[in-house]
Every structure is written in C-alpha cells, then in structure tokens.
Amino acid sequence: MRINRITQTLLGLLLITVASACNSFVVENVDYSQQLESVLVPDENGNVTDVRHGISFNVNALKEQEFGASDSTKQIREIRLIRNADGFYFITANQFTNVYVMEPGKGSLKLKNKIKVSESPLEDPAFNLRTSGVQLVMRDTNEVVEMNERGILKNKEEQS
Amino acid sequence: MKNLAKSIGVIVLLLCTTNTIYAQSSDYQITKEFENTYRSLEASIKNATTIEEADSLNNEINKLRETYAEHQSLIDHALYPKTFDDSIQDLLAESNETEEVLLIIENQGERLTSLNEQIANYQTEIAFLNNETDSLRTLIAKSEESEQNLSRLVQQYRQRVEKRDEFVLKMMDSLFVAYRELEMSPGSNNEIASSAIAIQQGDNPLDFIEATIEENIQVLKAGSTELGTEDYLKMHTIQKRFAETWNKVGGDLSQVYGGNESQQWKSKIDSQLKDWKASTSKNMWDSINNTLEQNNVNIGAFDNNQSFYTAIESFINNSVESSKDKIISDKNREEFNSFYDFWTSKVKNEWGNYIQDGEVLTMSQISTIDSELITWKDETEPTSYVIPILLGLSFITIVGLIIVLTRKD
Numbered sequence: 001m002r003i004n005r006i007t008q009t010l011l012g013l014l015l016i017t018v019a020s021a022c023n024s025f026v027v028e029n030v031d032y033s034q035q036l037e038s039v040l041v042p043d044e045n046g047n048v049t050d051v052r053h054g055i056s057f058n059v060n061a062l063k064e065q066e067f068g069a070s071d072s073t074k075q076i077r078e079i080r081l082i083r084n085a086d087g088f089y090f091i092t093a094n095q096f097t098n099v100y101v102m103e104p105g106k107g108s109l110k111l112k113n114k115i116k117v118s119e120s121p122l123e124d125p126a127f128n129l130r131t132s133g134v135q136l137v138m139r140d141t142n143e144v145v146e147m148n149e150r151g152i153l154k155n156k157e158e159q160s
Numbered sequence: 161m162k163n164l165a166k167s168i169g170v171i172v173l174l175l176c177t178t179n180t181i182y183a184q185s186s187d188y189q190i191t192k193e194f195e196n197t198y199r200s201l202e203a204s205i206k207n208a209t210t211i212e213e214a215d216s217l218n219n220e221i222n223k224l225r226e227t228y229a230e231h232q233s234l235i236d237h238a239l240y241p242k243t244f245d246d247s248i249q250d251l252l253a254e255s256n257e258t259e260e261v262l263l264i265i266e267n268q269g270e271r272l273t274s275l276n277e278q279i280a281n282y283q284t285e286i287a288f289l290n291n292e293t294d295s296l297r298t299l300i301a302k303s304e305e306s307e308q309n310l311s312r313l314v315q316q317y318r319q320r321v322e323k324r325d326e327f328v329l330k331m332m333d334s335l336f337v338a339y340r341e342l343e344m345s346p347g348s349n350n351e352i353a354s355s356a357i358a359i360q361q362g363d364n365p366l367d368f369i370e371a372t373i374e375e376n377i378q379v380l381k382a383g384s385t386e387l388g389t390e391d392y393l394k395m396h397t398i399q400k401r402f403a404e405t406w407n408k409v410g411g412d413l414s415q416v417y418g419g420n421e422s423q424q425w426k427s428k429i430d431s432q433l434k435d436w437k438a439s440t441s442k443n444m445w446d447s448i449n450n451t452l453e454q455n456n457v458n459i460g461a462f463d464n465n466q467s468f469y470t471a472i473e474s475f476i477n478n479s480v481e482s483s484k485d486k487i488i489s490d491k492n493r494e495e496f497n498s499f500y501d502f503w504t505s506k507v508k509n510e511w512g513n514y515i516q517d518g519e520v521l522t523m524s525q526i527s528t529i530d531s532e533l534i535t536w537k538d539e540t541e542p543t544s545y546v547i548p549i550l551l552g553l554s555f556i557t558i559v560g561l562i563i564v565l566t567r568k569d
Contacts, residue, residue, distance in 0.1 A: 035237040037188050052240075080188075126186035137186050144185070 032087035037127035041078050048079055055081075057109060059093075065111075066096050082127035082134055088112055088149040090134045095121040099136055101149045115152060117145050187231075191238035194228050198247060205254050211266060214259035221251050314379070314386040366417045366425050373402070373432040380439035389451050389506075392444035393514035399440045400518055403433050444520075455502045457495075469525045475499070476532045483539035496540045500533065 040048035046060040059079050067074040074095055081091045089102040089109060097120070101113035123140035133148040146153040201220055208214045225248045228235060235244040376395065379387075410426060418425035445463050452459060459475040462468040476499075483492050507515060508526070515521050521529075 035187075035234065036191060039188060126188055128185070128187045139186060139189075 030087075031085045032083050033085040033129055034083040035129055037080050037082040037129075039078050039080050042076055046076075050081070053083070055089075062091060062093075062100060065100070065114075066093075066098060080125060080127055082129055084129065084134050084148065086149060090127060090136075090147070092117075092122065092125050092127075092136065094123060094125065096125070097121055099147065103149075112149050113151060115147055117147075117152070187234050190228075190231050191235055194224075194231070194235055195238070197224055198251065201251060202254065205251070205258050208258050208262065211259055211262045214255055214262055218252065218255050218259070221248060221255060224248070224251075310382065311386050364417050366413065366429070369406075369413075369429055370432065373429065373436050377432070377436050377439055380436075380443050383443065387443075387447075389444070389447040390511055390514065392440065392447045393511050393518055393520065396440045396444045396520070397514050397518035399433075399436050403437065406430075406433060451506060452502060455506075456498045457502050459499075465520055469521055469529075472529055473532065476529065476536055480532070480536045480539050483536070493540050496536055500537070503529065503533065 034053060038050045038053060040050055042048050042059045046058045046063070047056065048059055049056040059076050062079070063074065063076055076093045076095075079091060079093045081089050083089050087104060089100075089104065091100045091102060092098070097116060097118050099115045099117050100111060101115065102109035103112040104110075117136055118138065122138055124138070126137045126139060128135040128137060130146070133146050133153050136145040136147065137143075138145070201217060201224065204220075205214070205217055208217060228244065232244045235247075239247055376399070380395070406429065410429060414422040414426040414429070441464065445468070448468070449462070457475075459471045462471040479492070479495060479499075507521075511520075515526075516523065
C-alpha cells in the first residue's frame with residue numbers, strides 16, 4: 001500500500017507535536033535560594049569550588065571584569081556568592097565596588113547584571129538572603145543594600 | 161587555674177560573639193561564630209579537669225543555646241545534615257559525660273588518696289617490722305654465737321672437769337696425809353705452823369677448792385642442753401667423792417690453811433658443797449626423768465635415790481599385777497619393752513659405772529629390779545595352751561582305756 005504525501009505530512013506533524021509536548025515538561029515554583037552565602041578561597045589558579053552547592057568556576061574572569069586586565073596588583077582573598085530563589089548568583093569580593101548577578105548557563109555563568117554598590121572598594125562585604133531579596137552587608141560601614149537580579153531595591157542603615 | 165582561664169575565655173568569646181552578631185548582621189558570620197564558640201566549648205569540655213568546671217560549661221552551653229536560638233534555622237542550614245538542637249544536645253551530653261567521668265575520677269582520687277595513705281601505713285609498718293627482724297636477727301646471731309661459746313665451754317669443761325676435780329681430790333688427800341705425818345712427828349706443832357705459813361704465802365688450796373666448787377655450781381645452773389644424763393651422773397659421783405673427802409679433811413684443812421678465818425672457810429665450803437649437791441641432784445634427776453619420757457616410760461615422780469628406786473619397783477610391781485591372769489595386750493608388751501630398753505641400754509650399760517659409783521642405785525637394788533623384770537617378762541609372754549591340751553587328751557585316753565579294760569574283764 002502506498003502512503004500518499006498528505007498522510008506522510010500529517011504523520012510527521014503528529015510526531016513533531018508529541019515530541020514538542022515531551023520537551024516542554026516543566027516543574028514549576030523551583031526555589032534555588034541558598035540560605036547562607038558561600039565564602040570561597042581561590043587556589044593559585046583562581047579556581048573556587050563550593051562542594052555543598054555543587055558549583056566550581058574560575059574567578060579570574062570576574063577579577064578582570066572588576067579591576068581590568070592590566071591591573072595585576074589586586075588580589076581576591078575570598079569570593080562571596082549567594083543564589084536567590086530565581087537561581088541567579090550574586091557574586092562579590094573584597095576590594096570590589098560591584099555585585100555581579102550571574103545567570104547559570106550550560107557550563108557557564110552569564111552576566112545578568114552588574115550592580116554598583118559602593119564608590120569605594122568594599123572592605124568586608126557579606127550577603128544575606130531575605131524574603132525580599134539579597135542583602136549586601138557592608139560591615140565596615142554598617143550599610144545594607146538590598147537587591148535582586150535587576151538591581152538595588154533599597155539602601156538602609158543597619159539597625160541593630 | 162589554667163582551666164579556669166579557659167572557661168573565662170569561653171565566656172568572653174560568647175559575650176563578644178553576641179555583640180558582633182548585633183553589630184554586623186552577617187548570617188554567615190553568625191553561623192561561623194556559633195561554630196567557633198561551639199568548638200571552643202567542645203575543647204573546654206574535653207579539657208575540663210574538675211566537676212565545678214564541667215558545671216560551669218553546662219551553663220555556658222545553655223547560654224549558647226539561648227543566644228543563638230533566634231538563628232536556629234540559619235544554623236540548621238549551616239550545620240546540615242546536623243541541626244542546631246542536635247549540636248546543643250551533643251554538647252550537653254559531652255559535658256554531662258565529662259562531669260560523670262570527673263566525678264568518678266574524683267571518687268577514684270579520694271580512694272587513691274586513701275589507698276596511698278594505707279600504703280604509707282603499710283610501708284611504715286613494714287619498715288618497723290624490718291627493723292624488728294634485723295634486731296631479732298642480730299639477737300639470734302648473738303644467741304647462736306653465745307650458744308656456740310657455751311658448747312665450747314661445756315666441751316672444755318668436760319675435758320677439764322675430771323682432771324681438775326681428781327687433782328683437787330688428790331691435793332686434799334695429800335695435804336691431809338702430809339698434815340697427819342707432821343702431826344705425828346716430834347716437835348711437830350712448830351713445823352705445822354711454819355708449813356702452814358709457808359703454804360699460805362703461796363697458793364691457798366682452800367681457794368682452789370672454793371673455785372672448783374663454784375665453777376661446778378655455775379655450769380649446773382647454766383643448764384646447758386649439751387649436758388646429758390651421763391654428764392650429770394658423772395658430776396654427781398664427783399660431787400659425792402668431793403663431799404666425802406671434805407668431810408674427812410675439811411676441818412683440818414680449814415685450820416691449817418684458813419689461818420684466823422678457818423671457821424669461816426669451813427662454813428663457806430660446807431655451804432657451797434650443799435649448793436653443789438642440790439644443783440647436781442636436781443639436774444641429774446630431771447635429766448633421768450626426761451630420758452624416761454623420751455622412752456615413753458612413766459614411773460611417777462622421784463627426786464632422790466630412794467624415791468627413784470621405789471618408783472621403779474612400784475612401776476614394775478603394778479605392771480606385773482595388772483598383767484596377771486589377763487590376756488596380754490600389745491600395749492602391755494610395748495610398756496615392758498620400753499622399760500626393759502631403758503633399764504638395760506641406759507641404766508645398766510651407758511650409766512652403769514656412775515649409777516654404782518654415785519650410789520644412785522645399790523647393787524642389791526639393781527639385782528632386785530632385774531629379778532622383778534624377769535617376773536614381769538614372764539607375765540608378758542603369750543601363754544601356751546599346748547601342754548594343758550595334751551594333758552587333757554592323755555587323761556581322756558587313760559580313762560577310756562580303763563573303761564574298756566574293765567568291760568573286757
């Protein structure tokens with residue numbers, strides 16, 4: 001029996017529809033949030049690994065981004081990162097003036113946003129995760145900046 | 161002191177931590193400070209050495225719980241898979257365990273102290289006993305030495321005693337003879353006096369006599385175990401001869417050699433001789449009694465020649481009487497054998513000469529005992545029934561024959 005062209009086309013469309021239906025399977029309301037920031041110390045090559053949260057990357061690209069490729073005097077003592085509920089990584093370090101919001105990709109972290117948090121280099125930054133967003137605590141000045149992946153939400157003095 | 165400093169350190173750390181929490185408000189910092197305080201407390205628990213310290217750490221743990229209770233979920237996350245409550249419970253358990261161990265150690269320490277005290281007491285006692293042992297050892301050594309000396313003295317005494325006593329006896333005899341001769345010759349009074357003076361200027365024989373008796377008394381009173389019955393019998397004989405000779409010549413010797421103190425000399429030597437006799441007798445009879453006991457013979461009490469003889473005679477007569485018309489038992493025969501051995505081997509063979517010389521038993525008494533012993537021996541011999549049976553059979557045969565012959569007639 002010979003199958004005509006129209007039938008073939010219809011079968012092809014059916015298969016594509018079924019396949020499409022399978023690929024679009026999605027689990028909703030995933031919370032990627034990391035309750036505590038990770039404080040990671042780079043090795044001699046600039047690699048950091050967070051075993052508990054399963055991420056490993058090299059900080060040299062961030063260093064270049066922050067200080068420029070020509071400045072080799074600046075060193076990252078420890079890098080701090082935290083992940084919000086949507087899965088974006090917020091990364092900063094001592095001597096940085098920015099917080100880098102990175103979106104995880106296939107084997108990569110792609111810059112989503114670069115948030116300027118201070119005019120002067122940060123001395124002792126730290127991230128907290130709150131329901132409203134990610135807090136950057138600047139302990140040297142007792143300043144707290146709340147932000148999400150899009151930018152700063154509010155800036156307030158830490159009340160103790 | 162060191163531990164107290166550590167505890168204070170923990171408290172200070174806790175206070176500082178509390179302050180920092182509020183000053184900085186970094187979640188990470190809070191968890192890290194909790195962990196640091198926790199580790200510090202853990203180390204303090206491990207190093208605690210007193211119950212008070214462990215108690216104080218318990219309080220610190222409770223304070224830690226109170227301080228960080230509001231950050232519980234944060235700390236739960238940081239400590240995953242453990243939790244804040246788990247950690248505090250673990251710390252409390254460790255602290256309680258340490259407290260229990262310390263309590264045990266403290267009790268053990270008290271016991272150890274008590275045991276140490278006991279050991280110290282024992283050591284003192286041992287030292288005391290060691291000293292006492294040393295003293296006793298020294299005493300034993302001295303005693304052995306003195307025993308050896310005594311043994312040597314007795315041996316020497318044995319060698320010398322006979323010679324010297326014989327010599328003194330001879331001297332007494334010869335002095336007496338010389339005195340008699342002088343007394344019988346004409347003009348003797350002056351010569352006696354001059355001879356006596358001459359002797360007095362030299363060695364006084366009364367001194368010899370006195371010294372000899374005194375030495376004998378001392379040896380007897382020392383009561384050495386080296387001296388046996390034979391020795392005492394020998395001494396008894398010598399003492400007897402000495403006393404006899406003194407009784408003969410003592411008065412004259414005292415007059416000749418005693419000078420103005422003749423009477424005192426006489427009385428003194430008389431008294432010494434009595435002592436000597438008493439000591440010799442006592443030792444001799446005791447020694448004979450011991451020998452009898454060693455031979456398992458009990459003849460009753462005796463303390464002189466007559467009572468000794470009477471005791472032997474009574475013993476034999478009683479034994480004979482108790483054996484008469486009775487079946488002889490092994491015990492009777494054993495009793496006889498024991499006494500017979502004592503009588504023949506000891507009294508007659510070993511001591512025979514001294515028994516006679518010292519008149520412990522007279523010849524007539526010895527003969528009487530011998531004949532009584534023969535009677536006793538007969539009584540202890542097993543009775544033979546062969547002869548009475550044979551006689552009985554003969555009598556029955558004769559009577560039978562007479563009856564047969566009478567019937568034939």
